[in-house]
Amino acid sequence: MGWSELRAVPNDYDEEIRAVDTQLIELLNHRKALAKGRRCFPPMVVLKEFEEKSGLKPPYLNWLFHSINGGFHRTRTDGPGELQGILQIMKTTVQEGYQYMITHAMQHEHGSIVHIEIRPQKIDNDSPDFHPRLQLEVTCPDVEYSVHRNGSRGGGGASSMSFLVEPPLPEQLDTVHFALIPFEEPMEFRRREIFLDQEVHFE
Structure with a gap:
């Protein structure tokens, strides 16, 4: 055609x-x-x-x-490469009643997948659902990092986000600074949803 x-x-x-x-x-x-x-x-x-x-x-x-600034340009189509190990980060901060934790990074050949957990300090029956509109920023004097949203999920009063950081993070993070900035795409692509609402029986 x-x-x-x-x-x-x-x-x-x-x-x-x-x-x-x-x-x-x-x-x-x-x-x-x-x-x-x-x-x-x-x-x-x-x-x-x-x-x-x-x-x-x-x-x-x-x-x-x-x-x-080219934040959506990916130089690789084959993903971050083979898994090399796990880097413990464990950085925590509390702001306006919510706890933000950068827990760890999955260290791959060409990039790091950084995992973030967000949860309210107090959870009760009246706690509202929350939707993070945030982007991870990674800065270092010697390296320019590219960061892309890798995934997110929420439920049970908590939210998890992951970001692909390229090139991979170093084992020593003394000069690396992490931040979350407000971020929302004006015309964000929303995937088609399928609702599974039929009875399911197991024999």
Whole structure:
């Protein structure tokens, strides 16, 4: 089948949006040329200014700059490679009634899968469900890390998240800093859901 035989996906694209997209492409190319391959992320005070001027919340702004900096570009299609071992991290902090724990990293050949647990300090029958809109940031003076969401799950008053960090984390973490930043994709892809709600009998 040739490209001309493919059916176009219906959408509401028009000339006004095309003009905006043209400007976006020009600005992105200009920014890329200025960055010269560096990771250029605005500091908190500048993000606050952008929030006040644009009305966009920090999760969306962080998503925007993360994507501009190549945060969604993966150089590998074969995953992080073979499992090499487990790195104990055990960093814990408490903020506004929630405990955040970076427990460990599964050390693979080409990357580390960092695991995070989040739970409220007090759990009772009236405790609401919570949904983390966070992205892991890993910084080090000597290494530039790429971080991607690897998975998440929740239930029972707790939430777990994992992130793929490339290149792999070192065994000594003295110069490595971990942080969670607000993060949400404006048009996040949501997978189709299937509800299993039929009786199941085992013989």
